[in-house]
Amino acid sequence: MFDRTGERKRFRIWRYLNPLYGHPGSVGCDQSIHSPLWDVTAAHFMPLLLDSLQHDIFAELGRLTTLEDLARRLEGDREKASPCVIALLLAGRPQTASAIMDSLAARDPIWKHWLAKERQLLDRDIKAVCAEFHEREERTVQELKIASIWEPSPFPIELSERERESVAEPQFDAGPWPVTPDGLLALLPEQRGELKFSKDFIFRRSLPLLLEPMTIEAGQRTYEAHERLIAAQRLDDGKLLLSIVAPQRAHQSWIDLAPPDADPIGYHSRLLLYGCERLVEISLHRRSLSEQPLSISSIEVQTRDRRENIWRCNFSHEQADATVFDARGTYGDGVTSKMSSDLLATLVLDHPVPGAPGDILCRTRLLLNGMGYGELDLDLPFERS
Incomplete structure (x- = not known):
């Protein structure tokens, strides 16, 4: 429709x-x-x-x-x-x-x-x-x-x-159909260590599919030009990491009013890490022209098909607190608490996006442990309590 x-x-x-x-x-x-x-x-x-x-x-x-x-x-x-x-x-x-x-x-x-x-x-x-x-x-x-x-x-x-x-109804067959042109869609990386770039992505049967794939060289130029970029990488442990890099440049009128050293590029980007049964989505945020650092703004664990939200934590670096929603039975309605100085420091990234995914995933595991989720096991089936 x-x-x-x-x-x-x-x-x-x-x-x-x-x-x-x-x-x-x-x-x-x-x-x-x-x-x-x-x-x-x-x-x-x-x-x-x-x-x-x-x-x-x-x-x-x-x-x-x-x-x-x-x-x-x-x-x-x-x-x-x-x-x-x-x-x-x-x-x-x-x-x-x-x-x-x-x-x-x-x-x-x-x-x-x-x-x-x-x-x-x-x-x-x-x-x-x-x-x-x-x-x-x-x-x-x-x-x-x-x-x-x-x-x-x-x-x-x-x-x-x-x-x-x-x-029972008969299955519907659409019959002869136009062939999808080469270069429109690409499968995810299959080999460990393999990296692919694209302009965008779609979900098909719960998994990402790369839309308008590009070469590694073109992806690097896109990243340096602060344009939207999708990076798909098969990690050494076999898991898939999808990075959605979404730079946002401030309007020139705001740049003219800002201090000379203010960064005009802001970010609202996401990383999706897939296991056999679950995925974890990490959101990164920094406003353009802001003195606040680039930081992790939320972590959400879902079933792989994205139908069930298992656990989510929204972080506020400015307020130094975090709100946890836990569908496993403890904090379904959300519980807010102050963060320790160590966990607060873990939120802050000192490298560009997507930068070093290994560092972001290490920080994610520390935050999951510190905020009560526990060990990150993306191959564990989810059963509601």
Whole structure:
């Protein structure tokens, strides 16, 4: 689905995933893709659009043929808990739906209130529930004016187990498609010690893909010119490090008013370190023309697919404090505390970005230990307490 933005030359693309019993005016149950990149004046616009439609829309959603497939795609995203539970119920998996609601309520009692209507569906007569959702399907069909091509079918829960496969949809095949031009996208480095540069990146199946890759020499020139740069490196231990270097030069009018030795270049950059199960995202920040040093502003540990936030700490070098959010069960709502002088000094970087990634990762491990996360193990599966 194409969506407008506040800029004339940009728009947004959404994966539109909405069962017929959903509201016809909804934006669906999925997410926007590559949102900052849809500038119609960009050289990559048309080839990236065609590539994304093929791989990120049709290939991604075309594989979904059953309500159980829909539920699996939504599972793990707490914002999609309601459509996930409903899909499981209509798919004939009420016990799984109930277990998901029980798990959410065990983590936070507010879910009992938020999912009260879904819990009532499980307690109602299933024939009445199915009749209600078939009526919703009919309303959506009329709203979308697709009655001439609609083929009504029972929900899986209305059929015996062996009959349910008969109501699965066929996989969608986009058919012949324009070939993605060489030089548009590049895979991540595979060899240990290998380094690649690019102008930007996208996420595909939870992993980065380099957009408009460039040579090492071109990347170095881009870095020296204080332009946006993506650096992907396979570290000696086999893990992937993605550095997003985003220099921001102050407006000339502000530079003219600043002291002569004030640095006009500010940074808001990120480093993403990938393991087998988790990733850690390190944000670095310094305002242009500021006397404050370049420092680590936050560290966040997530599941590798970025669906679950495990632990986050926001740092304030100026206030000498830090706020921890811990989804493992201790500080879910955030706890702020003062930082020791040693940890405060660990925040400050004395080299340019991306500079020395080994130093930044060493500082990250010290901060994770000092702020209560513990040892950084990116190959450890995450299970909520």
